[in-house]
Amino acid sequence: MTTGHTPGPLGVRVRELYRSSPMLWVVVPGLVLVVVGVAAFAGLLDAVQERDDITVFDRPVLAWLVSVRGDTATAVLSAVTLVSGPVVLPILVAAGCLTWGLVRREWWRPLLLVAAMVGSTLLSLAIKGLVARPRPPLDTMDVPGSETTQSFPSGHTIGAATLLLVAGYLVASRRLTARAFVVWIVAAVVGIGAVGLSRLYLGYHFLTDVLGAVALAVAVLGIVTVVDRLHVLRGLPPGEPPPRWRPRQDSNLQPTD
Numbered sequence: 261m262t263t264g265h266t267p268g269p270l271g272v273r274v275r276e277l278y279r280s281s282p283m284l285w286v287v288v289p290g291l292v293l294v295v296v297g298v299a300a301f302a303g304l305l306d307a308v309q310e311r312d313d314i315t316v317f318d319r320p321v322l323a324w325l326v327s328v329r330g331d332t333a334t335a336v337l338s339a340v341t342l343v344s345g346p347v348v349l350p351i352l353v354a355a356g357c358l359t360w361g362l363v364r365r366e367w368w369r370p371l372l373l374v375a376a377m378v379g380s381t382l383l384s385l386a387i388k389g390l391v392a393r394p395r396p397p398l399d400t401m402d403v404p405g406s407e408t409t410q411s412f413p414s415g416h417t418i419g420a421a422t423l424l425l426v427a428g429y430l431v432a433s434r435r436l437t438a439r440a441f442v443v444w445i446v447a448a449v450v451g452i453g454a455v456g457l458s459r460l461y462l463g464y465h466f467l468t469d470v471l472g473a474v475a476l477a478v479a480v481l482g483i484v485t486v487v488d489r490l491h492v493l494r495g496l497p498p499g500e501p502p503p504r505w506r507p508r509q510d511s512n513l514q515p516t517d
Contacts, residue, residue: 286489293482300475318466337458344420344455369430380422400463407464413472414465420455421477424448
């Protein structure tokens, strides 16, 4: 009696089609991420506009976090908010990407990360203006009046989520091992969770603002995945490490190093 599972004929054909078709390899993973991210964001946006569904938790969660606010946690989470904000984070990203490019002598991945950060920021600002959701009440904010832009989605959260998801993908994709994947996911969850919690704890956002930002970041990761895989498929310049999960070469469309 065998304990392993052997795929049926249909499963084998689907797997072989995916492995042997470069364009499926390029499009499918990113498309799944885009669909999941956009669908989640659309559901959250509808809830925000209709003021129902998950938004019923917005004010209770905010009120509870305000009620347990303490000096130590406030200081720590204020630092997290500062680092992930619109002044410090762009400087850190720019410095990190410049160092990455100079040290590794490759520019595709650093520039792709910068493009993702800029794109997600512009997307967030555009949606904020269109949705025009007010911030939480001033009396819930740690520093009342310090946040004047609209609330949905959270800009701090989408910045941190885009950075951790996209940077993690660009690094882990070139050294795809179980350990690298787990480290990437754990780091992303912890980092995004810390930034999202800081925005809630300090009273600057509602829960759905944070969740909407994460959903958008997942969609941005999907776009980056497709763009990066197209780049790999068309051939990598000298010095850029190839990923281990490239599609099987065929006679008609063969990636080159």
